[in-house]
Amino acid sequence: MLLDAVRREALPDAATAPRQAGDPEPARSAAESARGIAVTARDLHKSFDGHPVIAGLNLFLPAGGFTAVVGRSGCGKSTLLRLILGLETPTGGRIELQGPGGNPRRSEPPRRIMFQEPRLLPWARVVDNVAVGLSGQGTRAGRRERALAALAEVGLTEKAGQWPATLSGGQRQRVALARALVSRPGLLALDEPLGALDALTRIDMQDLIERIWRVQGFTALLVTHDVAEAVALADRILVVESGRIALDLRVEVPRPRRRGDPDLARLEGRILDHLLGAPQAA
Amino acid sequence: MPVLTRARLRDTALPWLLPAAILLGWQAAVSAGLVSNRFMPAPLDVVRAGWEAGRTGELWTNLGVSTLRALAGFVVGGGIGFGLGLANGLSRLSETLTDTSVQMVRNVPHLSLIPLVILWFGIGEEAKLFLVALGVFFPIYANTLHGIRAVDPGLVEMGRVYGMSRTELFTRVVLPGALPSIFVGLRYALGIMWLTLIVAETISASSGLGYMAMQAREFMLVDVVVLAILIYAALGKLADALTRKLERVCLAWNPAYRSA
Numbered sequence: 001m002l003l004d005a006v007r008r009e010a011l012p013d014a015a016t017a018p019r020q021a022g023d024p025e026p027a028r029s030a031a032e033s034a035r036g037i038a039v040t041a042r043d044l045h046k047s048f049d050g051h052p053v054i055a056g057l058n059l060f061l062p063a064g065g066f067t068a069v070v071g072r073s074g075c076g077k078s079t080l081l082r083l084i085l086g087l088e089t090p091t092g093g094r095i096e097l098q099g100p101g102g103n104p105r106r107s108e109p110p111r112r113i114m115f116q117e118p119r120l121l122p123w124a125r126v127v128d129n130v131a132v133g134l135s136g137q138g139t140r141a142g143r144r145e146r147a148l149a150a151l152a153e154v155g156l157t158e159k160a161g162q163w164p165a166t167l168s169g170g171q172r173q174r175v176a177l178a179r180a181l182v183s184r185p186g187l188l189a190l191d192e193p194l195g196a197l198d199a200l201t202r203i204d205m206q207d208l209i210e211r212i213w214r215v216q217g218f219t220a221l222l223v224t225h226d227v228a229e230a231v232a233l234a235d236r237i238l239v240v241e242s243g244r245i246a247l248d249l250r251v252e253v254p255r256p257r258r259r260g261d262p263d264l265a266r267l268e269g270r271i272l273d274h275l276l277g278a279p280q281a282a
Numbered sequence: 283m284p285v286l287t288r289a290r291l292r293d294t295a296l297p298w299l300l301p302a303a304i305l306l307g308w309q310a311a312v313s314a315g316l317v318s319n320r321f322m323p324a325p326l327d328v329v330r331a332g333w334e335a336g337r338t339g340e341l342w343t344n345l346g347v348s349t350l351r352a353l354a355g356f357v358v359g360g361g362i363g364f365g366l367g368l369a370n371g372l373s374r375l376s377e378t379l380t381d382t383s384v385q386m387v388r389n390v391p392h393l394s395l396i397p398l399v400i401l402w403f404g405i406g407e408e409a410k411l412f413l414v415a416l417g418v419f420f421p422i423y424a425n426t427l428h429g430i431r432a433v434d435p436g437l438v439e440m441g442r443v444y445g446m447s448r449t450e451l452f453t454r455v456v457l458p459g460a461l462p463s464i465f466v467g468l469r470y471a472l473g474i475m476w477l478t479l480i481v482a483e484t485i486s487a488s489s490g491l492g493y494m495a496m497q498a499r500e501f502m503l504v505d506v507v508v509l510a511i512l513i514y515a516a517l518g519k520l521a522d523a524l525t526r527k528l529e530r531v532c533l534a535w536n537p538a539y540r541s542a
Contacts, residue, residue: 087443110445119440123458123535132454135445163535179444 035109036063036219037186038098039084045092046079046243053079055243056093063100063186066213066220068230071240072275077223080240081189084221085111099186109186109218114193118172120164126175127151127160133182150182151175153212170201174208181212188213190222194229203259206233210255227275231268232257239274247274323505328512331505340494345513348490351407352479355414360471363419364464367426371460372452377427384423392416393481405486410479417478418471425467429460462536465529472521480514 039061046054053076061067069077082088084095099108112133120129130147137143151157154174164172173193180188190209194202210233213220224230230237231251239247249271253263305325311317312324319327335341366384370377392413403409433456441455483492491510498506533539 085443087439113443115436115440117436119434119436121437121455121458123461123533124454132441132444132446135441135450136447165535165537 035100035184035186035217036065037100037109037111038063039187039219039221040096040098041080041084041093042096043093044080044083044090044095046076046083046088047091053243054083054090057240057244059238059245061219061221063098063219064217065236066210066222066234067236067238068222068224068234069238069240070224070227070230070271070275073225075240076243077240078191081113081191081221081223084187085113085189087113097187110183111187111189112180112183112185113189113191114173114176114180116192116195118164118169118176120172120175120179122164124164125160126156126162126164126167129164129175130178130182133179137183146182147178150178153181154178154208168201170197170205173197173205177205177209177212181216184216185218187219187221190220190224192224195225202229209233214255227268227271228264231264231271232259237267237271239271247271320502320504323508327505328508331503331509335494335506335509344489344491344494348479348483348492349517351410351483351490352414352475355411355479356418356471356475358411359415359418360422360468362415363422363467363471364426367423368430371427371430372456381427384420388420388424393478396482396485400486405488409486410482410490413482414475414478417474421467421470421474422464423467425463425470426460429463429467430456432463433459462533462539465525465533469522469525472525473518476514476518476521 039059041057041059044054044057044059045052057076057080059080069080071077079088083090097111120126121132124132127144127147130150131143133150134143134146138146148157148160151160154177156171156174156178159167159171159175164175167175176193194205197205206229209220220234222230222233235251237247237249237251238245239249249267251264251267253261253267257264308322309325312319312322312327323331332341366376366380370381395413395416399409399412403412437455437459438451441451446454479490480492483490484496485492487493487496491513495507495510498504498510529539
């Protein structure tokens with residue numbers, strides 16, 4: 001019910017407007033879609049102790065797109081995400097980020113990540129945890145106000161004054177999502193953020209992430225081992241294998257997508273066939 | 283409701299049942315002449331001795347002197363321990379430089395230094411301050427260091443990615459994360475603080491609670507000796523209760539410390 005409230009408030013026209021069939025990009029106003037950061041990776045290499053994890057990867061993520069990266073564990077998908085966020089430095093090659101308006105500055109708008117675990121500060125109230133996303137910006141009161149607004153977006157207004165320890169796993173991940181979104185990022189990286197949640201909560205969270213993405217227009221990069229999740233959320237799916245992109249697929253199914261849609265199922269089957277059938281080193 | 287209050291009453295009263303029974307039995311045994319009051323004074327005699335010492339002001343002077351010594355030693359030793367614990371927790375270089383030396387000194391029982399300390403400082407205030415500071419230093423140092431080590435690296439990474447400055451990272455992530463462990467060190471240190479002070483005052487002092495007990499022994503005033511021991515127990519309990527209170531306020535976020 002909370003999520004329904006979000007849907008009504010947060011999506012004035014973009015989501016409710018009927019979309020033409022075959023239009024791969026969701027309808028979005030120009031001002032909103034101008035927020036995303038475009039990412040280009042050229043001949044990217046990364047090795048740990050001499051073991052190559054990313055080996056000559058080329059990639060372009062258009063601004064405002066929703067891309068999912070899937071692959072077996074150890075294929076380098078998490079490393080790719082950490083490289084794009086600047087959490088790791090590449091051994092070779094380069095990553096270029098392009099902000100809205102062709103601005104190549106790295107700081108504006110920010111890049112944010114949602115980790116597999118919520119990583120909330122247990123000693124800070126929920127609202128203060130969300131305000132962490134605004135570190136170094138504006139006044140304390142201003143941060144708090146924006147944090148409350150972000151909490152409202154994920155439907156957790158009434159939990160603002162609580163300790164994280166009192167929340168359920170799904171609620172904690174929603175707080176982490178609010179923290180990631182409060183600074184209006186240009187790029188949101190999602191590192192298997194829903195892996196630890198139960199199936200129903202995961203579907204709720206997927207819907208929530210999709211809705212907010214459509215309103216805010218950031219570039220979304222989802223790393224997941226759940227092919228169904230990738231197919232449900234992304235408009236493009238990259239299969240990574242031995243540090244390279246092995247498969248690059250567009251998902252041309254209009255949104256909102258219905259779970260169990262035969263097109264999605266066919267696509268999921270194709271990716272799974274590829275993952276299971278491909279020769280694997282380990 | 284009445285069930286709840288009765289349960290609460292029981293929970294508050296029950297821990298005191300055993301001490302009260304022992305006191306009553308003790309008083310009865312001495313009054314009946316089963317135990318000579320030259321070995322063990324009756325509880326009422328101890329109360330009387332306490333009243334007398336309080337009336338002459340002797341008790342308060344000695345209590346004040348001891349408390350001041352304990353706190354001064356605690357502040358100096360605890361301050362240095364906390365500072366060095368932080369430094370070594372945050373800086374590899376500082377740790378490589380000092381930790382081995384600290385670990386070596388730690389294995390010397392600090393009370394074994396009493397003869398040396400008397401040679402250095404005589405029986406003045408410096409001797410007590412030095413011993414208490416040394417005793418308090420190690421638990422605070424070790425637990426501060428351990429607390430900082432144990433901070434979840436995932437949270438530190440999160441703080442970095444979300445643009446926290448170094449100061450913010452320290453005050454908002456590292457220090458609160460280390461706090462539960464620092465409190466463990468604090469409680470250990472308080473116990474060691476009283477222990478060290480009492481030993482030091484008993485061996486060499488011209489004022490303080492330990493001195494009061496030793497004087498009383500010279501004059502065979504068993505009731506004053508027992509009084510001093512009971513005051514130690516009360517002070518220890520008081521320090522522990524204050525720390526618990528502080529923990530409950532500072533660690534309210536942690537379900538393990540939240541009051542029911």
